[in-house]
Amino acid sequence: xxxxxxxxxxxxxxxxxxxxxxxxxxxxxxxxxxxxxxxxxxxxxxxxxxxxxxxxxxxxxxxxxxxxxxxxxxxxxxxxxxxxxxxxxxxxxxxxxxxxxxxxxxxxxxxxxxxxxxxxxxxxxxxxxxxxxxxxxxxxxxxxxxxxxxxxxxxxxxxxxxxxxxxxxxxxxxxxxxxxxxxxxxxxxxxxxxxxxxxxxxxxxxxxxxxxxxxxxxxxxxxxxxxxxxxxxxxxxxxxxxxxxxxxxxxxxxxxxxxxxxxxxxxxxxxxxxxxxxxxxxxxxxxx
DNA sequence: ACCTATGTTGGATC
DNA sequence: AGATCCAACATAGG
Numbered sequence: 001x002x003x004x005x006x007x008x009x010x011x012x013x014x015x016x017x018x019x020x021x022x023x024x025x026x027x028x029x030x031x032x033x034x035x036x037x038x039x040x041x042x043x044x045x046x047x048x049x050x051x052x053x054x055x056x057x058x059x060x061x062x063x064x065x066x067x068x069x070x071x072x073x074x075x076x077x078x079x080x081x082x083x084x085x086x087x088x089x090x091x092x093x094x095x096x097x098x099x100x101x102x103x104x105x106x107x108x109x110x111x112x113x114x115x116x117x118x119x120x121x122x123x124x125x126x127x128x129x130x131x132x133x134x135x136x137x138x139x140x141x142x143x144x145x146x147x148x149x150x151x152x153x154x155x156x157x158x159x160x161x162x163x164x165x166x167x168x169x170x171x172x173x174x175x176x177x178x179x180x181x182x183x184x185x186x187x188x189x190x191x192x193x194x195x196x197x198x199x200x201x202x203x204x205x206x207x208x209x210x211x212x213x214x215x216x217x218x219x220x221x222x223x224x225x226x227x228x229x230x231x232x233x234x235x236x237x238x239x240x241x242x243x244x245x246x247x248x249x250x251x252x253x254x255x256x257x258x259x260x261x262x263x264x265x266x267x268x269x270x271x272x273x274x275x276x277x278x279x280x281x282x283x284x285x286x287x288x
Numbered sequence: 289a290c291c292t293a294t295g296t297t298g299g300a301t302c
Numbered sequence: 303a304g305a306t307c308c309a310a311c312a313t314a315g316g
Contacts, residue, residue, distance in 0.1 A: 004295060004296085075296080076295090078294075112313070115295095157304095163305095168296090175295060264306085
């Protein structure tokens with residue numbers, strides 16, 4: 001299972017930097033044209049002979065910086081993956097774009113569900129030409145996600161906190177797994193309206209978001225279900241999921257059975273005892 | 289075999 | 303503007 005939230009995308013970025021930074025594109029093969037913008041003829045023509053200067057990331061987006069002022073914005077969506085193979089090694093039916101490099105290697109994009117997208121834009125124009133990129137909220141780091149900003153945006157919204165945190169224009173990079181995790185860590189019920197959170201709760205939530213993302217990046221974005229197997233693996237730090245995918249299991253803090261509900265069409269895991277709904281929110285629900 | 293679930297985003301419809 | 307639902311697609315599991 002690949003889980004491309006921010007830490008996973010950052011891990012991909014670092015891997016690609018190590019493997020293909022300073023490589024040069026010989027030619028590009030697009031096997032599933034819907035995946036690329038502009039159309040595949042232009043897309044492939046535009047990339048011939050370009051050098052990969054750098055690979056950047058913003059939120060869950062990868063930005064391939066090519067020579068000559070061209071950037072490829074790539075989003076992995078649910079299941080997109082990059083890998084690098086020797087020229088001509090067998091491809092799977094889910095390999096949709098192949099970047100043939102001049103050094104007899106291939107950078108391949110594979111995506112079972114075909115949700116991923118890649119688009120070429122002039123470097124520096126990506127925020128203007130791609131609104132989803134331009135409107136991204138701050139990165140979840142100590143320096144960029146300030147408490148003042150948290151207090152301001154949460155105070156302005158009645159939206160419940162789970163979809164609020166999934167909104168990339170508020171904070172960039174959080175996905176379904178890490179949102180459930182940080183809400184559990186912060187003892188906040190996923191149905192709590194954003195503007196019901198106290199300053200103290202926002203301080204806790206902010207700290208947990210920043211810490212969780214940092215630790216997940218440090219763990220190479222590897223989120224594993226089993227904590228016991230992760231421990232004892234020599235030299236390997238792996239992340240531990242406290243609630244995601246653990247419905248029916250006892251909460252690690254209090255032993256109460258973890259529940260799974262739907263919130264804004266997304267599977268949502270929480271501990272009903274550690275993460276109680278505030279009385280005000282229960283009343284609001286009762287009025288439906 | 290049928291129905292539901294799945295990490296994400298963006299568009300349509302109210 | 304904001305919420306709500308659904309679409310893109312393939313596969314796994316009950």
